Amino acid sequence: MIETPYLLFLGDAPDMLAAKVAIGIRDWRPANALGQIRLPGCGADLGLADMTLAEAQAAGAKTLVIGVANRGGVISPAWKKVLIEALEMGYDLASGLHNLLRDEGDIVAAAQTHGGTLHDVRVPTVGYPIATGVRRTGKRCLAVGTDCSVGKMYTAMAMEAEMHARGMKATFRATGQTGILITGHGVPLDAVIADFMAGSVEYLTPPNDPDHWDMIEGQGSLFHVSYSGVTMALIHGGQPDALILCHEPTRSHMRGLPGYVLPSLETLRDTALPLARVSNPDCVVAGVAVNTQHMDEAAARAYLEKAEAAMGLPATDPYRFGPGALVDALAAI
């Protein structure tokens, strides 16, 4: 559990793309994002107040979050001065970088001296159990994709926000670094040891109120040969009552796998649903979420209409056109 609210460290991020984590926090947990702190030459701007460490602390900030990813995931010397100063002032630090905070001697020393906590969210901190497969109370929704990075996290986040707006009980359950930093907790599933993957998902989505929805962040794809095992563990550990099919129609091949074509939405449905029914016989496919960012509005709307007709399911781009139709479908389950 990472203490909130945050001050978002953008460092010397060359552009907005490098500030993806900070953008996610601002968009999905604005109450956690008190302000931003930038180094000279920073090309990213979240539109939040620029604050010094002292100003943010006076406003209540508890944790300085590294909201930027640089080449190689390294903690640069230019950043260290700010990070160590923050620890000296009593901040905790949180990072999703490959280069762990705990591997930097001067950062560790400052944390120990001043009692700060270092959150390296890439590293599991829990000894997860082996999955038991025992059915749990409460409802769960999992986004599964035709490929990696097709919008599974944004779909779950957008649906959670809409469900809260409607007064429904829902909790986004983070399974990746960005999601964990946004919400302050979760399971870094890609770093969990193979035997405990499904168990870590069970741990993440415990029994709950019958009308409560866990909105589980998807990972990978059953059709992405590098990461399909992670997706499989999510499906069986998550025991989803509802699947949302996620797709990006303009991609010519699977991400990072030239020569591998994306499956159709029909193939994704026919593959994922029987597997999901192994752990939850009541599972249904509830809707389709399409990432239309590379299509103009007319093409996007035409694609969604066609998908809706072909699949017999509500289809939307939850980021562009809102997740209402998908939430309607969950509400009917």
Next chain:
Amino acid sequence: MIETPYLLFLGDAPDMLAAKVAIGIRDWRPANALGQIRLPGCGADLGLADMTLAEAQAAGAKTLVIGVANRGGVISPAWKKVLIEALEMGYDLASGLHNLLRDEGDIVAAAQTHGGTLHDVRVPTVGYPIATGVRRTGKRCLAVGTDCSVGKMYTAMAMEAEMHARGMKATFRATGQTGILITGHGVPLDAVIADFMAGSVEYLTPPNDPDHWDMIEGQGSLFHVSYSGVTMALIHGGQPDALILCHEPTRSHMRGLPGYVLPSLETLRDTALPLARVSNPDCVVAGVAVNTQHMDEAAARAYLEKAEAAMGLPATDPYRFGPGALVDALAAI
């Protein structure tokens, strides 16, 4: 790579069941099994020569292998005297226990003093890559099961032995502790970090001669919710040209999962084959291996006949009736 031949340490194993690892080595790599060493009260006997450490060393033994699993996987104090004496004499040690050799201070000290190597085969020693999905030369066969522990390892081992007898090129590729101890190398797949599972299988089964078969040891089951992610990674990382379907017909529920019934062979085929074709479009289901140990011979033969007719595939119990029909099927690919 564990140095061979071995002296097999049976310790105070109460019965043969506890000596599973040692039995596997004796059965599948008899040339590696110089002899056995037992403590007072040992209830297991492999039928090998009982040797002292000195006798086995004189006969060429390089590694003392802990061929016994006790309750909780612990290295008992009673064992330590022998293990440390072996290190003092220049042996290496190999173990698949949960309790790691490297976590025992006195064993580590003896290894360091005398230059011995400690092989904890539960722990990966390689930084595996992310899977690339690039097609590799050579052929690969993977056993997939309706459940865990239905005979996938024995099927691959028996087929490898038969292929060698016929002069075919084949290599058993171990993915579990027992298989690694038997052959001296492999990937402890259940201990690999999620993101690298499929990559570790690619690493294990590199490009090879066009007429060479990797006989990949299967793990888990696509239908076992605790471990299905591991199976999925094996299917996509292994790029199998041939699948062997493995089944144990008398089981009332999935191993360790009361309430979960086993799928039919047809369901296993229809689930595994399309997933395998994602990474290898040429993959076929080559045959059926049935573990008939809990059936009398007439029932076993009747079951195999029925399975053969229903599936249109050769079906055998490779341990009881030999793997010939399965090897015939591979030879025809």
